[in-house]
Amino acid sequence: MSTPPEISTLAELRASGHRMRSLREEIRENLLAALAAGEDPWPGLHGFGSTVIPQLERALIAGHDVVLLGERGQGKTRLLRTLAGLLDEWSPVIAGSELNEHPYAPITAASVARAAIDGDELPVAWRHRSERYVEKLSTPDTSVADLIGDVDPMRVAEGRRLGDPETIHYGLVPRANRGIVALNELPDLAERIQVALLNVMEERDIQVRGYVLRLPLDVLVVASANPEDYTNRGRIITPLKDRFGAEIRTHYPLELADEVAVIRQEAHLTAEVPDVLLEILARFTRALRSSTAINQASGVSARFAIAGAETIAAAARHRAAVRGEAAAGPDGEGLPGEAVARLVDIDAAVDVLGGKVEFESGEEGREAEILEHLLRTAVAQAVREHFGGLDLGPLVDAFDGHRTITTGERVTAAEFLADLPELPDPGLYDEITARVNGSPARPDGGAAAGAAGVPSAGERAGAIELALEGLYLARELSKETADGQTVYG
The missing domain is CATH 3.40.50.300 (P-loop containing nucleotide triphosphate hydrolases)
Incomplete structure (x- = not known):
């Protein structure tokens, strides 16, 4: 002024x-x-x-x-x-x-x-x-x-x-x-x-x-x-x-990029949320707007995805504080920049967002099932967008029937990365990370983002989690979820 x-x-x-x-x-x-x-x-x-x-x-x-x-x-x-x-x-x-x-x-x-x-x-x-x-x-x-x-x-x-x-x-x-x-x-x-x-x-x-x-x-x-x-x-x-x-x-955004831009602009995030998670949230929101199970006369507000992004960031910040994943700041709390949201945090958002959507009267009792199905659809679309043409066969082969990988809301990025199986071509993990984050990965998968454009451990873990979820949706891997933990095998 x-x-x-x-x-x-x-x-x-x-x-x-x-x-x-x-x-x-x-x-x-x-x-x-x-x-x-x-x-x-x-x-x-x-x-x-x-x-x-x-x-x-x-x-x-x-x-x-x-x-x-x-x-x-x-x-x-x-x-x-x-x-x-x-x-x-x-x-x-x-x-x-x-x-x-x-x-x-x-x-x-x-x-x-x-x-x-x-x-x-x-x-x-x-x-x-x-x-x-x-x-x-x-x-x-x-x-x-x-x-x-x-x-x-x-x-x-x-x-x-x-x-x-x-x-x-x-x-x-x-x-x-x-x-x-x-x-x-x-x-x-x-x-x-x-x-x-x-x-x-x-x-x-x-x-x-x-x-x-x-x-x-x-x-x-x-x-x-x-x-x-x-x-x-x-x-x-x-x-x-x-x-x-x-x-x-007026209308809701017609293009996915505009939907993501609205979320990024309006959400007040307490931790880093990679663009791919905002993309999944945007796809999820758009799927709700086209679902016959949702009351479209009421609409699905942009606040749905905005609140979802804020909840995802809060879940990442919560994990960082509980597991010591974030560095301590001057006030003794974790620094927001050190906590990175991952795919596992989306479930925390869906659990609290159901009340922001009005279902058709004939869908009583199926609300959770509908949300879960549409979220899987959104994740599958993101997987096809980022991993299309990439051979993930070596990652599937690393699961020999006994090997499993555990992730979840209390599993840190470092623990998840340390649990990954060795591949004949270690560069596959780098390629997966680059496909999602748009930049080369650090060879050591460092604990925090260092040089500009270099993914942090949280971003690297989030990209690989997305690849594993994509293989599960393609029925190449199994998945069991209980007590906030997810086991791929």
Whole structure:
């Protein structure tokens, strides 16, 4: 954030050459300037580049109010919040103005009177764009007073007449004047409350307790809604729908890479999680979204995979602390960078994520089975992607009917690597690691990542675990799981 301009009076503002623009002109011109300069006005949004974003940009250029329709966890709120980035960083307001009026155009009776008295010495303050974006979660208990305003009994008690505009306590929408108002889950607003928005969105004035205040409000109204709520649990009344200039459908990421990018960007990880595990989580999430056993009207939120990644990282950090796998930090705890998640940690995530998915009514009792099947499918797809064309026969041959390898949530990477059978070509383990991590492996499979681009012991163990799981899914090896341990043989 830069410092605000050092302009404090109306005379100084005029002398600076400042030009007053309406909110829609400001957004339109700033958006067009960013596009012409090749800048991305939508940082942190993945998967909308050729679908949602062009529609939204056209709506903003047209100056339309917008409603976004989409299932939960599709990034609707994040998209709305990025709109603030299209506003000028600093905008002038009449200092102390209740409705953030522009010094060139006061709209309330108090500000008009003040401007007439002060003249060129009218005090000017500066408002940052982050203050010009207002978000309201629409709930059934929201009142007209919350959104529009009401008569303030304290001001009446002070001796003002009921007809005096100064008795009005303004609600959220008028106070967002010259800014953006975002209404999340709009259908949850009671229909009579939605009616109160009609004048705001069309005539741009407000009515409070029978008083018509001709306030030329300058607001952009944007909203989000779940399509199922849109038609069943609640609805947007027809006159209000008609006032939104653009109705845009959002969607989950269409490409796997975008799904992984969302997880990596949004998850707060307490340990290192290799990209291949995020890929498996993304494939798992996408499989759930296409499964007939899952209620697709409810959707499978991106938060499902994000929470999964955070749980996987927590499982790795937990193992590091219990087994001493991580180095001790200044506070006596393991350093996050030393704990590396592996394939065995995914089970810990699936155990706690089932509640974030709504199953079809006919699938009662089969929830765990469905999740396990779809997870195996996701792992198998990742195995084919990374190990396609690689001959893993020597690894299978190393299991002579007696030899087994044990891994699990309490087995450290060093213990797992030490238990691996010797192969005629030791380079196979290096190739497996390189296929998953995209870089050559350390010959000693060191305890922690050393030189840049060199996999750590945890990454090396995770890659080989994935290969073993792939051989099990291909019915080349057997697997037994119990008490947090997995034995391949």
